[in-house]
Amino acid sequence: MIWSSEDVARDAVRRQGEGMPVVRVAEAVAQAAVRERATAEELRSPGPVERGLVASDPEELAEMWAARHAEWRRVHALMAASGWAAYEPERDSAGSAWAAERAARREQALAAHSARLERRREAADEVRAEVWVSAGPGRLLRQAASRAGLTPQEVLAQLAGRVVVGEDGVVSVEPFMPSR
Incomplete structure (x- = not known):
C-alpha cells in the first residue's frame, strides 16, 4: 500500500x-x-542535485516537506483556535478521521494481499492441461458428454478427478458414469 505525501x-x-x-x-x-x-x-536549481547521505527523489522530498509544513500549520491553527496548551491527537477530529481512513485502507490492502496469496497457493496446486484426443476416442468422449449433458472438458475433468496412481506408477481410472 502506498501512502500519499499528505498521508505520511x-x-x-x-x-x-x-x-x-x-x-x-x-x-x-x-x-x-x-x-x-x-x-x-x-529542485529548481539548474545544476545536479546533491544527494547527501540519504539518496532520495528531490521531487518526492520537496513534496513531503510541503505536506509536512501544511500539516504543522493546520495543527498550529487548530491549537490556537481551540486554546489547547498541548497537542492531543485524539482530540483532533480531522486528524483522527484521516488516521482512521488510513487504517481502513491499510486493512483493505492487507486483506486484498492475503486473498491474492491464497489464490496463488490454490493455483499452484492446480494443473491445467490441453489434451488432444484422436478422432475415435474424441467421438466417444463427445457422445458420453452429450448423454450426461456435459461438455467434453467437464467429462475429462471428472475423469482426472478419479485418477488413481498405483505403487508401481500405473495410472488408472475405475469405470464411472459422468454426471452433473
Whole structure:
C-alpha cells in the first residue's frame, strides 16, 4: 500500500506532535517552512542535485516537506483556535478521521494481499492441461458428454478427478458414469 505525501505527513505530525506545547508546534511550523523552501530551491536549481547521505527523489522530498509544513500549520491553527496548551491527537477530529481512513485502507490492502496469496497457493496446486484426443476416442468422449449433458472438458475433468496412481506408477481410472 502506498501512502500519499499528505498521508505520511499527517501520520508523522500526529506521532511527533503528541503532547507538544503550542510553542514547540510553532517551531516545527518554522522548521518545516525552512525545509520546504530549501527542497523547493534545490529542485529548481539548474545544476545536479546533491544527494547527501540519504539518496532520495528531490521531487518526492520537496513534496513531503510541503505536506509536512501544511500539516504543522493546520495543527498550529487548530491549537490556537481551540486554546489547547498541548497537542492531543485524539482530540483532533480531522486528524483522527484521516488516521482512521488510513487504517481502513491499510486493512483493505492487507486483506486484498492475503486473498491474492491464497489464490496463488490454490493455483499452484492446480494443473491445467490441453489434451488432444484422436478422432475415435474424441467421438466417444463427445457422445458420453452429450448423454450426461456435459461438455467434453467437464467429462475429462471428472475423469482426472478419479485418477488413481498405483505403487508401481500405473495410472488408472475405475469405470464411472459422468454426471452433473
